[in-house]
Amino acid sequence: MTTRTTLTTASGIPVPDNQNSVTAGPRGPVLLQDFHLIEKLQHFNRERTPERVVHAKGSAAYGTFTVTEDITRYTRAKLFEQVGKQTSVLLRFSTVGGEKGSADTERDPRGFAVKFYTEEGNWDVAGNNTPVFFIKDPSKFPDFIHTQKRHPQTNLKSPTMMWDFWSLSPEALHQITTLFSDRGTPDGYRFMHGFGSHTFSFINADNERFWVKFHFRSMQGIKNLSVADAVRLAGEDPDYAQRDLFNAIEAQDFPKWRLCVQVMPEVEAETWSRKTGWNPFDITKVWPYKDYPLIEVGVLELNRNPQNYFAEVEQAAFSPANVVPGIGFSPDKMLQGRIFAYHDAHLYRVGTNYQQLPVNRPQCPYHTYQRDGSMRFDGNFGAAPNYEPNSIVSTPKQAPQYKEPPLKISGDADRYDHAEGDDPYTQAGNLFRLMKADEQDRLTSNIAGAMRSVPMSIVQRQLAHFAKADPRYGAAIAAKLGVQLAGAL
Incomplete structure (x- = not known):
């Protein structure tokens, strides 16, 4: 009997349904979170044949994630299936607003992006060193980033642009307070926490959904630079954080982070929201630890430096759209926007087939019907069919066993004021x-x-x-x- 090959995304994640888009109800509309649909359409549009806009200055290293606690009651993701199991990872750190040649010590959030090379495809946690963000609606993101870049006339950074935007966006206050605290100038990358920031889903073997937030707790402790030291180092050693990370790993002083999660049963979201007045899917808010304490999951250790910066760091691409079976999305509006925007940015910056590059390629088998496009270098699947459905038994087919439980949605389609009823203070x-x-x-x-x-x-x-x-x-x-x-x- 011929073994059926599972259809996957280009990141190696199984596709449960290749015939039907994810819609709000049987008559639609189509939801932006249907990443398989978006990936298919975007790749098709680019089949005929630049510095990152944000997070341009970065450093990365490889390592290992080891499970230390059993969380299988919450998720069926195979990387967590047993204590002691190890998964290879790549972790890229970055500043956010500066250009590629900017200083590592500038006051800025720090990117904290982890790629887990799992047996079910790549899982990317594209987060920051802060648990919250400045805005909660993706339509504001391009405008916000413009204020962090350069003035269109002077080509200089503009405090007026920044504070004008923030003063008209009070939801930014929580992140502003974090950014201008001591933690706005961390002492390199080893001495800071990382966060997934968004709310995601865990889905267990019984198809039950839990809401989850990811926390990477530095086992080196927290160390920050004074304002004077941050300014001095920007002039004396603008690559301070990169140098510190590289040298520590070369000296076998391997940095570690403890991965912890906050878990909220799906049914508690509404009751918690009514009790606190906060939306559990709002990225400008945290879940207090007294309501949802940290649960330890495992330890992430960085123990190998890349051999070539351009190939393995500059071309590394992370996307919150990359989730594996047992991990899913949430109604978080910023997350929904990033599911589209990150992959699209990589298609533009790196190229149509960026997922085939060694640093981005899944370490498990992957099977798609994506073909052609610039810089195709993997054999292009040879003579295999480039369409589906097809009647050839040996070709990739959808795998319904990976289907998630329905994501409950209520309300009319509209443009809702994100500030209405909000408590940003x-x-x-x-x-x-x-x-x-x-x-x-x-x-x-x-x-x-x-x-x-x-x-x-x-x-x-x-x-x-x-x-x-x-x-x-x-x-x-x-x-x-x-x-x-x-x-x-």
């Missing part, structure tokens, strides 16, 4: 209040320093947001700017 204020007095002093000094050249109308609008998070927060920044805090918004 409580969690930012809680973070401020968690800080010791000296940490609060450095935070408010950093913010005041960044706002000195900003027009007063923008300063006052932003100060009102700080004051709503905590009156002491706003007052301290106002005092350091030498201005009177105006009335509430």
Whole structure:
């Protein structure tokens, strides 16, 4: 009897259904999260024949992830199926806003992107060193990034653009508080945490869904640079973080992170939201540990440097669309946008067949009907059929056993105001209040320093947001700017 070959995505992830798109109800519309559909269409569009826009400056290393605790009650993903199981990984660190030649020590979030080369395809956790983000709707992302880049006339960084945008986007306050704290200038890449940031799904063997957040906890501890040291190193050694990571691994001082998860049963999302007033799928919010404590999963160790930077780091491509059976998506709007945008960026920047490059290629068998396109170098599947459905038994076929449980959706299709009913202040204020007095002093000094050249109308609008998070927060920044805090918004 002939063994059936499983149809997969180009990342080696099994395809449960190749005939029907994911839709909201039987009559549609089609959902953007149907990555298999998007991948097929995008690849087809590019079958006839640049520095990253964000995260351009980066460093990476290979390593191993080892399972230390049993979480099979939450997920059927095979990489977690038994304690002691190991999976090869690639972890790329980066700054976000700077160009490829910028300094590693600039105040900026840090990218923390992990590629797990699993037996069911590549799983990418394309996260940051912060658990939250500046915005919650993907339509705002290009505008936000423009404010972090260069002014269209002067070609200089513009504090006015940044604070103008943030002052009109109060949901950014939580991330601003993190960015301008001590953790905004980490001491290299080894001494910081990483986060998946978004809410994802776990799906277990009984087809039950759990909501999940991923945390990578540095086993080296947390170390940050002072403002003076960060500025000094930017001039003396702009590649400080890359040098530190490479040299540590060469010296066999292998950095490690403990992977932990927060898990929320699917049925609790609504009740938790009603209790707290927060949307569990909002990337500008965290789930408090007292509600959902960290559960240890395993240890990630980096133990091998790349041999060629361009081939293995510059061409490395990560996408949150790459999830394996047992891990899925959520209604998080920013996640839904990134599912499309990251893969599309790689198609443009690296090329139509970027997933075949050795650093991106799955380490398990993969079978697609994608053909041709520029720089095809894997044999192009020879004489095999390039269409499906077909009646040839030995060709890849969809695998219904990998189908996920339905993702519950409610409400009419519309453009909903993401600010309506939102509370952007409580969690930012809680973070401020968690800080010791000296940490609060450095935070408010950093913010005041960044706002000195900003027009007063923008300063006052932003100060009102700080004051709503905590009156002491706003007052301290106002005092350091030498201005009177105006009335509430």
